[in-house]
Amino acid sequence: MQKEIKMSTEIEKRVGNLLNSSNGTSSVETGSSRSSETEALQSKPVEIGRGASLLEIDTASEGLNMELKQKQEKMRETDNVKAMLEFREKLPAFKLKSEFLKAVAANQVLVVSGETGCGKTTQLPQFILENEISSLRGASCSIICTQPRRISAISVAARISSERGEKLGETVGYQIRLESKRSAQTRLLFCTTGVLLRQLVQDPDLTGITHLLVDEIHERGMNEDFLLIILHDLLPRRPDLRLILMSATINADLFSKYFGNAPTIHIPGFTFPVKEFYLENVLEKTRYNIQSEFENFRGNSRRGRRQQESRKDPLTELFEDADIDALFKGYSTSTRRSLEAWSGSQLDLGLVESTVEYICRHEGSGAILVFLTGWDDISKLHDKLKVNNFLGDTNKFLVLPLHGSMPTINQREIFDRPPPNVRKIVLATNIAESSITIDDVVYVVDCGKAKETSYDALNKLACLLPSWISKASAHQRRGRAGRVQPGVCYRLYPKMIHDAMPQYQLPEMLRTPLQELCLHIKSLQLGAISMFLAKALQPPDPLSVENAIELLKTIGALDDREELTPLGRHLCTLPLDPNIGKMLLMGSIFQCLNPALTIAAALAHRDPFVLPLNRKEEADAAKRSFAGDSCSDHIALLKAFEGWKDAKRNRKDRTFCWENFLSPVTMQMMEDMRNQFLDLLSGIGFVDKSQGPKAYNQYSDDLEMVCAILCAGLYPNVVQCKRRGKRTAFYTKEVGKVDIHPASVNAGVHLFPLPYMVYSEKVKTSSIYIRDSTNISDYALLMFGGNLIPSKSGDGIEMLGGYLHFSASKTVLDLIRKLRGELDKLLSRKIEEPGLDITVEGKGVVAAVVELLHSQDVHYR
């Protein structure tokens, strides 16, 4: 589609005059649009600073060694610590203390496997600390233990401090993003894996660290897998460093092999037994009658179903091909009929409800935890339980939804024991599998599925689809029932399906886009990206790696030789997705600092808008009112934050959040992250804090400019809006037609003032959705999008590898090319020399760009 750009002669004249008025830029080559970012940013590396290491160690002094030892021994005599010790001695880990310490002394790498409740996380790091201190090495030891989640870093550090009879932050501390409790005396530090990875940029050899424990590696998170590759390379350079890998029992051998058959210690678990039932047993107990969704089709319902649904997962197919009558001979007719009708691809909420009802009627007291896949299931089951009210008295039940985006997420009710005779029923997603632990759960109902991300490298598409969980996850879910007493787990899928489940989930590195990881690899100077990633425990698909590198080149972070450009080096210092980092930098450069900080914080963290169960329409309206007529989810986020800041000044922030369906915790996190970004921008010279906020916000209230900055950052995430009669259809280069996500402020809007959208997230679920979007103009794209390529016919401009075409009169084209050329020159100078004041140096160019952006609405309506 050729897009014609009509510019009024008046605008043409005004923009031209402004451009020509700019300092010393009269000798512009008009055809030089290719000399933009990527090329111009290649020279002059930016120094990546070296700072202090995570634990600052005093030079080991004998006096301090003795002092630490005496203090430890003195504390052991206190009643408090004695009582703690009594408890600790009952943990399975305690019996292996000396074996563990011997193994640590004798081996550089040790793998410890242990089930939940064995005490490995709280005891093993503590054993090392105690041993070092009593061996008079307390002053020089420096133990780090990484955790995948912030909460566990804090809670484990707090637990160990109290077991030692100390205050948190003395010898035991923690450090997570934007929050730490540690001191000069801290010898054992719990941090998130992400914090350690950032620290590695400044201290690649982990100088001074004596012991490193990496916990929960069986989860196969991206950070943990990444860290293991780095450590694999680091160990030969640091023969004195001790590495202890901690994993659940399941796949300890894999890690041992990766580190040259490192010795393995196993610690038995310490939880109560949990009985398990599968679908066939549950049906026998509940007598629930599963109705086939294809009951209306002629003949065999299963065959009818198979004809209806073309592509199914192999597990579901496996069961549908099974001979039910032969396999389940001993079972009742009604169970067999239900098994015939059961569909593995669709959750039967009636079955879930009936199982919950069965537990309430026939089992003893104790909370029920139901694992479901998402918001929809939780909402529907919640309504069903409330409406059907199967046990008459609603006061006897406390039904609580537990979903990361629901406003109830921070309520204490979830953890509190309900009053006697009241049964707590928690309807949860995967969040209750490892992030949130509810102690009093005795019954688990597991639907066997979870929404899982995957990455389609061919279409460069992230997917979020419900799929069967792994045996490891099923085991973990079951274990949630046995924390305080023996429990029961009701699995709402046949045993046959369970037996066919994959042993483990695919590692995150194989399920996610890799651009942020690739940038991190470059910043740590770990060599060629694909060579480095090939060394992983399970290396990602080369095509995924290629896609990530290509994207980094497109946005100008890497050059043709895959080396960091000056822009790329700046992006390395920002803990953000490269596109969002670029948006932030561009915002600070073009005088939109406050909006850029806010939008970057909102996109990097979770969505501050909560999704309440019953007041969806109101929540939707609140979001739309923030967006006004901007046609932008990003502007809605910005306005919501600004409103919150105002409310906070008047101490009305709680009410403001409640009325506008915002999460107070997320808003606070956004504010803290903004401050961190501001510090980092100041560190690399883009912001001079002594200048005050006004110095960087000249265009912060200029909507066109803010949207242009979004375009600069989010490119090449561009959507074409095409009019189809009274509606608009949306297309991307990679996957063709897409839909606006129904939660977007742009959903249901039929006509847009401007011809393009930029977005930060595109996810395939039931359809391919653009989750957040901002409507932008041709001029925003021409000034801040990708490089301008002359079209083959010579009378236009192309972008996005020829996907977008623009045509205009020769004078207009020349003006656009000239202006863009000047803008790119200014930008590269600024990026090489962040202190440069573009309001002085590039006054004319910037003014001309602003003029052009403001004229955008004259040509599309």
Next chain:
DNA sequence: GAGCACTGC
């Protein structure tokens, strides 16, 4: 005509 797994710097 429709929908929002979960972490982390």
